[in-house]
Amino acid sequence: MELIITEKDNAARRIADILSEGGATTEREAGVNVYEWGGRRCIGLSGHVVGVDFPSEYEDWRDVEPHELVDAPIVKTATRENIVNVLQRYAEDADSAVIATDYDREGELIGKEAYELVRDANEDAPIQRVRFSSITENEVKEAFANPDDLDFDLAEAGEARQIIDLIWGAALTRFLSLSARQLGDDFISVGRVQTPTLKLIVDKEREIEAFDPEDYWELFADLEKDETEFEAQYFYLDEDGNEAERVWNEDDANAAFETLREAGSAVVESVRRRTRTDDPPAPFNTTQYIRAAGSLGFAAGRAMSIAEDLYTAGYITYPRTDNTVYPEDLDERELLETFAGHFEFGDDAASLLETDELEPTEGEKETTDHPPIHPTPDIPDKGDLSDDEWRVYELVVRRFFATVADEAVWEHLRVVADADGESLKANGKRLLETGYHDVYPYFSTDENYVPDVEEGEELDVLDVEMEAKQTQPPRRYGQSRLIEKMESMGIGTKSTRHNTIEKLYERGYIESDPPQPTTLAKAVVEAAEEFADLVVSEEMTADLEADMTAIAEGEKSLDDVTEESREVLERIFEDLTESREEIGDLLQESLKADKTLGPCPDCGESLLVRRSRHGSYFVGCDGYPDCTFTLPLPSTGEPLVLEETCDEHDLHHVKMLAGRQTFVHGCPLCKAEEAEEAEEVAIGACPECGEEHGGELLIKQLQTGSRLVGCSRYPDCDYSLPLPRRGEIEVTDEYCEEHDLPELHIHQEGEEEPWELGCPICNFEEYQARQREREGLQAIEGIGAKTEEKLQEAGIEDVEALADADADEVAEDVAGVSADKIREWQAKA
DNA sequence: GCAAGGTC
Numbered sequence: 001m002e003l004i005i006t007e008k009d010n011a012a013r014r015i016a017d018i019l020s021e022g023g024a025t026t027e028r029e030a031g032v033n034v035y036e037w038g039g040r041r042c043i044g045l046s047g048h049v050v051g052v053d054f055p056s057e058y059e060d061w062r063d064v065e066p067h068e069l070v071d072a073p074i075v076k077t078a079t080r081e082n083i084v085n086v087l088q089r090y091a092e093d094a095d096s097a098v099i100a101t102d103y104d105r106e107g108e109l110i111g112k113e114a115y116e117l118v119r120d121a122n123e124d125a126p127i128q129r130v131r132f133s134s135i136t137e138n139e140v141k142e143a144f145a146n147p148d149d150l151d152f153d154l155a156e157a158g159e160a161r162q163i164i165d166l167i168w169g170a171a172l173t174r175f176l177s178l179s180a181r182q183l184g185d186d187f188i189s190v191g192r193v194q195t196p197t198l199k200l201i202v203d204k205e206r207e208i209e210a211f212d213p214e215d216y217w218e219l220f221a222d223l224e225k226d227e228t229e230f231e232a233q234y235f236y237l238d239e240d241g242n243e244a245e246r247v248w249n250e251d252d253a254n255a256a257f258e259t260l261r262e263a264g265s266a267v268v269e270s271v272r273r274r275t276r277t278d279d280p281p282a283p284f285n286t287t288q289y290i291r292a293a294g295s296l297g298f299a300a301g302r303a304m305s306i307a308e309d310l311y312t313a314g315y316i317t318y319p320r321t322d323n324t325v326y327p328e329d330l331d332e333r334e335l336l337e338t339f340a341g342h343f344e345f346g347d348d349a350a351s352l353l354e355t356d357e358l359e360p361t362e363g364e365k366e367t368t369d370h371p372p373i374h375p376t377p378d379i380p381d382k383g384d385l386s387d388d389e390w391r392v393y394e395l396v397v398r399r400f401f402a403t404v405a406d407e408a409v410w411e412h413l414r415v416v417a418d419a420d421g422e423s424l425k426a427n428g429k430r431l432l433e434t435g436y437h438d439v440y441p442y443f444s445t446d447e448n449y450v451p452d453v454e455e456g457e458e459l460d461v462l463d464v465e466m467e468a469k470q471t472q473p474p475r476r477y478g479q480s481r482l483i484e485k486m487e488s489m490g491i492g493t494k495s496t497r498h499n500t501i502e503k504l505y506e507r508g509y510i511e512s513d514p515p516q517p518t519t520l521a522k523a524v525v526e527a528a529e530e531f532a533d534l535v536v537s538e539e540m541t542a543d544l545e546a547d548m549t550a551i552a553e554g555e556k557s558l559d560d561v562t563e564e565s566r567e568v569l570e571r572i573f574e575d576l577t578e579s580r581e582e583i584g585d586l587l588q589e590s591l592k593a594d595k596t597l598g599p600c601p602d603c604g605e606s607l608l609v610r611r612s613r614h615g616s617y618f619v620g621c622d623g624y625p626d627c628t629f630t631l632p633l634p635s636t637g638e639p640l641v642l643e644e645t646c647d648e649h650d651l652h653h654v655k656m657l658a659g660r661q662t663f664v665h666g667c668p669l670c671k672a673e674e675a676e677e678a679e680e681v682a683i684g685a686c687p688e689c690g691e692e693h694g695g696e697l698l699i700k701q702l703q704t705g706s707r708l709v710g711c712s713r714y715p716d717c718d719y720s721l722p723l724p725r726r727g728e729i730e731v732t733d734e735y736c737e738e739h740d741l742p743e744l745h746i747h748q749e750g751e752e753e754p755w756e757l758g759c760p761i762c763n764f765e766e767y768q769a770r771q772r773e774r775e776g777l778q779a780i781e782g783i784g785a786k787t788e789e790k791l792q793e794a795g796i797e798d799v800e801a802l803a804d805a806d807a808d809e810v811a812e813d814v815a816g817v818s819a820d821k822i823r824e825w826q827a828k829a
Numbered sequence: 830g831c832a833a834g835g836t837c
Contacts, residue, residue: 008836009837045835046836066831080836101835107835161833165832165833166831171831172832173831173832177831187830191832193832493834500833
């Protein structure tokens with residue numbers, strides 16, 4: 001038997017399909033698919049199935065001085081035991097093995113990991129390596145006909161990176177966390193990729209903070225020819241002879257304004273007409289895909305997760321790629337033909353097919369890893385996808401269309417006119433040839449009309465306006481701009497950049513979108529800049545890349561490179577250890593700043609967001625125990641202190657982060673006061689104790705900001721019904737016959753029609769019914785409608801059944817779901 | 830409970 005090992009199950013399945021001409025059988029073992037046909041077996045890994053770590057005696061952060069990690073031994077352990085076990089079991093009785101992992105550096109390392117696992121189980125079987133950059137019949141057959149050897153030097157280059165990242169990341173992370181006494185969930189992390197990324201955000205914020213706005217004025221006028229008006233802007237030539245529109249002096253602006261207004265007409269001085277070609281965009285690599293999806297409103301992580309789903313379902317190619325050049329064996333015409341006749345894309349495909357020769361665009365980067373992202377011939381029905389998935393799928397299809405479409409052509413018309421010595425210019429643009437815009441409607445094709453005029457012609461000047469403006473601070477990085485910037489700096493990879501940004505959110509370093517740094521983030525970057533400059537700069541990656549190339553080319557050894565890196569870090573630790581307290585104080589102060597709301601109304605010290613022993617959050621005074629002032633916070637979510645403050649109490653507003661239920665709580669003191677002042681309106685008898693004890697239902701507002709219908713005999717009777725947090729509650733004259741309670745209307749800000757909530761008991765019962773419905777499997781995050789269906793086919797009907805099931809067994813029954821994933825869901829259930 | 834890199 002020959003054992004073929006790929007990087008992922010999806011690749012294993014497709015390779016088995018190609019080599020077996022569709023005749024492979026599939027068996028599932030411990031959650032791993034094993035494809036088998038005539039003398040061959042194929043198994044897919046899940047990326048790295050082993051990882052580097054320190055031995056267990058280095059586990060406890062408090063027992064080990066962080067600098068001891070610099071020279072600590074490093075061990076490789078299985079991170080995906082089930083896959084390792086299945087692989088080794090089949091390796092035992094294999095006659096030979098072929099490594100068919102991805103064709104890039106990380107793929108070579110994953111290949112070496114597989115090599116060692118196979119060798120460990122089988123001393124003799126020859127092990128070879130095949131390389132192909134797209135899983136197509138030709139490439140795969142060609143590769144298997146000409147197998148090669150594993151490139152151990154290239155794999156060791158990857159290992160050097162693993163070791164250096166672990167040592168630097170772990171040692172510095174533990175040092176900062178320990179010096180600030182932040183252990184547990186709230187540790188303070190540092191790393192070769194995350195910290196330079198954070199510095200990008202912090203540096204931008206520093207620019208914004210240091211920005212000093214300047215006043216300037218701009219002047220506009222409408223020009224008129226034959227009763228057609230068009231807009232023109234005033235300009236002048238600055239000292240360097242360059243055209244300028246901004247006037248930096250108010251007197252000058254006023255003078256120009258007066259001249260223009262009194263002129264009444266202007267004489268055309270010059271007319272320039274130019275055509276400009278507008279080339280269709282290059283094929284999608286990961287970064288450009290994220291950017292395009294970003295302009296549709298998808299955050300980077302969401303865009304990747306949707307693309308991964310579309311890939312797993314077989315509708316688009318692998319979404320993690322650096323390549324922007326279609327491989328030679330992609331037949332663009334054939335692919336277009338599969339879209340001809342399609343209800344949505346058919347007309348566009350047909351129009352593109354009219355061209356005799358399709359010439360796809362090419363981007364700058366051509367790599368061997370995977371093809372650029374494009375649709376496959378397997379086209380989904382609209383009903384197979386969610387709305388978001390469809391929008392992303394359409395984007396990928398249309399991008400592919402655009403890359404084989406014609407260029408567009410614009411005509412630019414520029415008119416300059418003189419009004420009593422002052423200049424006005426008008427820039428018109430018109431789309432002459434729509435080209436690729438017909439099939440790719442995501443770019444603006446707005447035109448700006450300027451009529452045909454001739455030199456010497458006199459135009460009326462109407463409606464002169466002067467606008468006072470200010471220079472604006474630089475814009476923050478949005479997620480996709482950040483990812484583009486990371487790519488240009490060479491940090492992170494196509495597969496990890498979006499995760500790095502998510503990590504920064506999780507670690508409390510950034511908030512909001514576009515991301516803004518917290519005080520803690522500024523302190524971490526500051527500390528790193530002062531003591532470990534290398535880890536906060538892109539140079540660390542650049543140096544590492546150079547060393548990795550040297551290892552790959554046999555010029556340096558893995559040990560040379562890691563030893564050198566250890567020495568650099570050793571020296572950094574000499575400085576760090578000396579300044580341990582200073583760094584700890586800086587970090588602690590900034591952590592406090594991120595939790596500070598403002599002055600305590602009782603004693604004037606600071607109010608802080610704190611956590612009780614039971615894990616719930618509240619607002620307490622820094623002067624505790626001398627001052628015992630407290631305010632409650634809502635019970636759902638994690639509090640985040642916002643920039644915005646309350647005019648009345650000078651306290652920062654609080655936002656509660658709770659996934660989809662995230663909401664702004666506002667000033668906690670205002671909320672508490674509102675609750676005090678709120679009138680409790682009686683609406684009827686309490687159904688629990690009304691008859692016996694005369695309990696009445698009241699509309700109540702709590703200090704946490706939540707509102708409810710509760711019994712007047714609380715706490716003796718705790719009957720309650722929830723009410724929405726926002727909006728004015730109106731008690732109407734209409735009554736629910738069943739419960740003898742008034743119907744409620746909620747008037748929300750900005751909404752004309754009130755929300756007719758109805759009788760609060762009926763409303764609550766409906767809500768509970770919906771909850772029960774949702775308690776189906778889809779109530780678990782990560783389970784979509786299709787997966788729920790598959791699970792139910794396998795006999796897992798509800799959350800309870802899933803929780804009780806054997807993960808490995810379920811994984812065997814349900815295609816495309818691993819046992820690990822099921823265990824993850826079980827934990828959530 | 831640390832990193833970054835694969836993949837789900």
